[in-house]
Amino acid sequence: MPVGRDGDRTERARAVIRRLARTYPDASIALVFSNPFELLVATMLSAQSTDTKVNEVTATLFSKYRRPDDFLAVPEDELKDDIHPTGFFNQKARALRAMSHRLLENFDGEVPSAIADLVTLPGVARKTANIVQANAYPQVARRDRDAGIAVDTHVGRLAVRLGLTDHGSKDADKIEHDLMGSIAKKDRLRATNLFIEHGRRICTAKRPLCGDCAIERLCPSSQRAGLIDRYRLARG
Known part of the structure; x- marks a missing residue:
């Protein structure tokens, strides 16, 4: 049964997850990594970049930079050249070196496993910390009281469109708080x-493919929902 606009967020979230799980049974993190440090570096590089581009860069980067001290052993300009294709390389190089020094x-x-420790690293906010913990330390994530949800542009957009938050898609911390209230930790x-x-395949920022959406009937922002509302208003 479709969940209405005023339906319980927890029920809607459960229904959305069930349907999306059937649609994308193999959904997993796109970044390629073999240990927590590689995941941390890749996640930091992914800011304002794409996972595909980051994977292209780290395919060779991780053979040169295996440990935190490797990032401190080369001149900063050399590191900038190595990560240049990911964009914002000046800021990222400084952040990677500062993070490595702190480690x-x-x-x-x-790489620490607790969110409280991860967010003390330079260049690491809650989104990055959640990604690292959930994918590198899943057992810890299940019991860490600070564990949350990584709100990137796609997660934020879906949360807003699905009515799972009262906040705009740019307010990641408040969106995360709302999602944590409706999505079980497990x-x-x-x-x-x-x-x-x-978000990548169907619920895009511009021209979402609502007609191909597996959760359209659960979404108060879908094109069909909008048409129904306008029809109801027209009939008075």
């Missing part, structure tokens, strides 16, 4: 990956 200084060169990693996949 060596405070965590013996190891479902948060899966929901993140499903929302991202659906």
